[in-house]
Amino acid sequence: MMRAAACGHRFCGACWQGYIGTSISNGPGCLTLRCPDPSCSAAILQDMINFLATDEDKEKYARFYFRSYVEDGRKIKWCPAPGCDFAVEYYKGSANYDVSCSCSFSFCWNCTEEAHRPVDCSTVAKWILKNSAESENMNWLCLGVWSEHGERTGGFYACNRYESAKKEGVYDEAERRREMAKNCLERYTHYYERWASNQTSRQKAFADLQSMKNEKIAKLREIIKEEESQLSFVIDAWSQIVECRRVLKWTYAYGYYLPDHELARKHFFEYLQGS
Incomplete structure (x- = not known):
């Protein structure tokens, strides 16, 4: 079955699956995936990826997407505790920079060292x-x-x-x-x-x-x-x-x-x- 992105360039389902799968395997660059037509720069949106990618690739894509969201945002940081994969959101207006992760580790939002009040x-x-x-x-x-x-x-x-x-x-x-x-x-x-x-x-x-x-x-x-x-x-x-x-x-x-x-x-x- 032929499918097309918003640009209208049509490719077979197997071609799309191979193209999307290879891009996800290559890393976070898949988040800016474009139409496979060399002359086209139309973005391949997440709904198309979710429809055509394998379950394993969809899981990888979701991890890349979440990591990108954390690293591009000013209000979210990764917990610096060894082995922790959680991210922490900081709410403006807090009285101090101390934040606590779900893993029970507390750290300073400003310098990412262990929480250290009353020391600056x-x-x-x-x-x-x-x-x-x-x-x-x-x-x-x-x-x-x-x-x-x-x-x-x-x-x-x-x-x-x-x-x-x-x-x-x-x-x-x-x-x-x-x-x-x-x-x-x-x-x-x-x-x-x-x-x-x-x-x-x-x-x-x-x-x-x-x-x-x-x-x-x-x-x-x-x-x-x-x-x-x-x-x-x-x-x-x-x-x-x-x-x-x-x-x-x-x-x-x-x-x-x-x-x-x-x-x-x-x-x-x-x-x-x-x-």
């Missing part, structure tokens, strides 16, 4: 860069190459070369730099260790939350003979623990970059952090 995106970028680059080139204590350090030098965050120089009583410009570096390292380590500890605790709490959703709630319902809806407060409580760990984690990045001269702001922040 620029601080998060600086902190992540610092954590990844801090130890690559230099040991802060002896000002030597990091790769030359290990157990034989006292460890990566303690250096017996530095301690030996200090005992010799030689205090020069290099020693002054070492002392400053030691203080900077201690300060950074203080914030990083607490940031990392809360990250680990958050991951554990998130794993417990998923276990609660998938297994433990059902067992608890059987034991106490309650409807699952009556036990939703347990899930809410675990979700709050995960959120609290997330917020507390990022307060250490925030605290690290607080200027030392802003004492009132620093003291108020530490008061809130400890409450």
